Amino acid sequence: MTTSELVLPPPDARSALPELLAIGCRFDVDAPRDTHGVVIVEPHVSERHRLVREAFSVPDTSVSTGPSATSTYTDLFGNVCRRLTLPAGPCRFEYSATVRNGGFDIVDTAAQENPPEQLPDQTLAFLIPSRYCPSDELAEQAAWLFGGVRPGWERVAAMATWVNEHISFAYGSSSPTKDAAAVLADRTGVCRDFAHLLISFCRAINVPARYVVGYLPDIAVPDPGTPMDFCAWTEVYLDDTWFTFDPRNHHQRRAGRTVIAHGRDAADVAMMTTFGPVPLAAMHVRAEPANSADLA
Numbered sequence: 534m535t536t537s538e539l540v541l542p543p544p545d546a547r548s549a550l551p552e553l554l555a556i557g558c559r560f561d562v563d564a565p566r567d568t569h570g571v572v573i574v575e576p577h578v579s580e581r582h583r584l585v586r587e588a589f590s591v592p593d594t595s596v597s598t599g600p601s602a603t604s605t606y607t608d609l610f611g612n613v614c615r616r617l618t619l620p621a622g623p624c625r626f627e628y629s630a631t632v633r634n635g636g637f638d639i640v641d642t643a644a645q646e647n648p649p650e651q652l653p654d655q656t657l658a659f660l661i662p663s664r665y666c667p668s669d670e671l672a673e674q675a676a677w678l679f680g681g682v683r684p685g686w687e688r689v690a691a692m693a694t695w696v697n698e699h700i701s702f703a704y705g706s707s708s709p710t711k712d713a714a715a716v717l718a719d720r721t722g723v724c725r726d727f728a729h730l731l732i733s734f735c736r737a738i739n740v741p742a743r744y745v746v747g748y749l750p751d752i753a754v755p756d757p758g759t760p761m762d763f764c765a766w767t768e769v770y771l772d773d774t775w776f777t778f779d780p781r782n783h784h785q786r787r788a789g790r791t792v793i794a795h796g797r798d799a800a801d802v803a804m805m806t807t808f809g810p811v812p813l814a815a816m817h818v819r820a821e822p823a824n825s826a827d828l829a
Contacts, residue, residue, distance in 0.1 A: 566621045575613040580792050583633045587630035589628050668733040679692055679738065680738075689769050700716060700727055702724075713729040731778060732744060744767065
């Protein structure tokens with residue numbers, strides 16, 4: 534599929550986009566004991582300029598003790614990481630924000646691949662195989678499928694198209710240990726698996742690619758009829774710029790993405806990492822046009 538085959542929004546769609554978006558999430562957990570953890574649900578440092586308002590809430594829902602005060606730090610990838618201690622028993626923590634709409638994904642069909650010797654130092658880590666992206670194992674397959682495609686945007690788009698058309702999306706088809714090689718073998722997965730496979734193909738031909746997770750509202754696309762969730766996609770480095778490629782939604786040019794975090798693969802950007810077992814009772818994600826209440 535070429536870029537011209539994308540389902541593009543009508544010419545007046547940009548002016549019809551909501552100016553502000555409401556994003557956020559809520560986690561209900563039930564820890565057997567006080568447990569420390571790290572949560573990554575707030576916009577990436579590169580997105581902070583879009584924030585209008587935000588709030589992180591950890592109410593005291595226990596009888597005897599409440600969560601400790603939270604603190605934040607920025608990791609090696611610019612992800613905003615929040616530390617907190619969850620008390621034993623039922624507890625809820627919540628993040629909410631109003632952000633300015635970043636518009637539609639940028640398309641540049643003339644973008645070219647950078648030769649490895651011309652790549653910036655900070656992009657080289659995104660050429661190396663990682664836990665969920667064993668690009669070395671998929672190098673022969675990538676060369677066979679895409680070696681004859683013109684380098685640059687056209688080749689990355691061809692890889693995203695192939696993943697979209699050959700991998701079936703199915704809830705429950707993934708697992709904490711499933712990597713891109715397994716996705717290619719069984720041809721099923723969820724959005725993180727689509728992203729891991731595209732990343733692996735890109736790295737196999739020496740194009741830097743990174744894993745991204747964020748909020749993605751259903752704007753200017755049909756309502757999928759499923760509950761909102763976090764979304765994973767890929768960013769690929771072409772012509773000294775990181776471009777968004779979303780193999781799960783490749784036939785749609787999307788609007789309103791807000792990046793939470795990026796890294797080598799999903800292992801770098803877990804929504805919640807706890808240092809002890811903490812069962813998740815419920816999770817709710819919000820990404821939609823803002824209303825008056827979101828500005829109060």
